[in-house]
Amino acid sequence: MKRRTDEEISAPLYAYDADIRAQYGCFAGVDEAGRGPLCGPVCVAACILDPEDPVYGINDSKKLSEKKREVLFDQIVEKALAYKIVFVGPDIIDRDNILNATMGGMRQAVEGLDIVPNLVLVDGNRIPAGLTMPAQPVVKGDATSASIGAASILAKVSRDRYMLELDKQYPQYQLAKHKGYGTKLHYELIAQYGIQPFYRRSFLKKQGYWPEGK
Known part of the structure; x- marks a missing residue:
């Protein structure tokens, strides 16, 4: 089979965006990375792509290799008309819950763009409250819209880079390996070394896991 x-x-993602642009003009795609892990921030990105200078290879970040995401990240940053990346930390996640924290991050990302879009396409089935411009949810949007796909790459790479830096400070948790997700190894390391400020305590409590005396 010939490799695409x-x-x-x-191409299909850019075709989808072209249809949206024909109706609304300038629009932004928004996505997040890191809703599920036990620790670290959830990262949100908003992106307005330049249709005259496309970044080829954009797709749902989960379908791309780490190496490919890194290459595309640099191209998106270079070519996008505007982008904004926002980190929402564990303290906000614990206070507001992960859904509200993510929606708040999405609103911050959109409001932080240097260009005000006429429309915001949001990955998933919800839109953030309080946006000052129209918004539409797009289920599996990161595999449907190039703009949402670009945002998913910006968010995923940014969060992974953050976790790699955190791994250097706390090597005992092996964060570079699991990126904070609840793997068997990660739970074992939490039991051994305890909870640090970068953990989402609400996640550990919800799952019935809270190391005594740690």
Whole structure:
């Protein structure tokens, strides 16, 4: 089977965006990374792509290799008309819950763009409250819209880079390996070394896991 080129991979996503742009003009895509882990921030990105200078290969970040995401990240940052990346920390997640924290981060990301879009496309089935411009949810949007796909890559790479830096400070938790997700190894390391400020205590309590005396 012939391997698809980057242009062929992202062509349907750019075609979807072209239809949206024909109706609304300038619009932004928004996505997040890191809703599920036990620790670290949830990262949200908003992105307005330049239709005259496309980034080929964009797709749902989960379908791309780490190496490919890194390459695309740099291209998106270079070519996008505007983008904004926001980190929402464990303290906010514990206070507001992960859904509200994510929605708040999405609103911050959109409001932080240097260009005000006429429309915001949000990955998933919800839109943030309080947006000052129209918004539409797009289920599986990161595999549907190039703009949402670009935002998913910005969010995923940014969070992974953050976790790699955190791993250097706390190597005992092996964060570079699991990125904070609730793997068997991660739970074993929490039991051994305890809870640090970067943990989402609400997640550990909800799952009935709270190391005594840690």
